[in-house]
Amino acid sequence: MGARPIQVTSRQMLEPLYEQATGPSLNFLMDLIGRPTCSAWCWQDHSETVASAWFTSVGDEGELIDIRVAENKRRRGLGASLLRFALGELTTTGLAVCRLEVRQSNHAARRLYKGLGFEDTGQRSNYYRVQEGREDAILMAIDLKAILNS
Numbered sequence: 001m002g003a004r005p006i007q008v009t010s011r012q013m014l015e016p017l018y019e020q021a022t023g024p025s026l027n028f029l030m031d032l033i034g035r036p037t038c039s040a041w042c043w044q045d046h047s048e049t050v051a052s053a054w055f056t057s058v059g060d061e062g063e064l065i066d067i068r069v070a071e072n073k074r075r076r077g078l079g080a081s082l083l084r085f086a087l088g089e090l091t092t093t094g095l096a097v098c099r100l101e102v103r104q105s106n107h108a109a110r111r112l113y114k115g116l117g118f119e120d121t122g123q124r125s126n127y128y129r130v131q132e133g134r135e136d137a138i139l140m141a142i143d144l145k146a147i148l149n150s
Contacts, residue, residue, distance in 0.1 A: 003085045006040035006052065008033050013049045014042065017068050024066045029054050032065070039090065043082045051078045053086045055098070062090050062144075064100040067109075079112055087116070091144045098144055101137040103128055110138065118142045 006014070011030055018026035032038040037058060043051040050073045054065040069079045087098060101124065102109050118140040126134035 003041045003043050003082060006033060006042050006054070010042065010049075013044075014052060017049060017052055017070055021068060023068075024054075029066060032056065039086070039093070041082060041086050041089070043078055045073070051082045053082050055086065055090065057090070057093070057095055060094055060096040062095045062098040064098060080116060083112070083116055087142070087144060087147060091147060095144050097141055099139065099141045101127070101139050104136040104138050110140075113140050113142075116142065117147065 008030070010033075011026070014026060014030075029040070032054065033040060035056075037056050038054065039057065039062075040052065040054040042049045042053075048070075051067070051069040053067045055062050056065055057063070064083075067079055067083065069082075090098060098118075099121070100113065100118065102113065104123075119142070120138060121141045122139040124137040124139065127137035128135040
């Protein structure tokens with residue numbers, strides 16, 4: 001079990017994670033891979049890809065674009081392990097902060113991010129479309145320099 005970088009040739013092994021998914025499509029994410037501003041890792045359990053995390057960066061700031069854990073592998077710490085690994089890797093590239101946005105109703109993800117040291121930094125009202133109308137996005141960030149010093 002462990003993390004490995006996602007490459008252009010990784011598409012087939014990622015497809016099961018994105019078959020029924022909401023959020024960014026695998027096509028969108030794979031288009032990012034060839035760009036120097038994208039970093040992405042997947043977590044593998046033997047030959048099965050069970051999680052992925054995608055980031056973009058500009059200057060010393062990064063943004064988590066998507067994190068995904070296979071439905072049958074959730075609540076086992078895989079998302080946290082992958083994010084810890086990825087954030088550690090991002091610190092070596094000179095990133096000082098990593099930002100993200102998350103649906104206000106996604107309490108599990110918000111607990112995950114807070115547990116890793118992300119803090120709420122703002123809100124985008126009515127950002128996401130939902131069946132009932134619109135939902136706010138919660139903005140979060142983590143100081144990666146603090147991770148290095150802890």
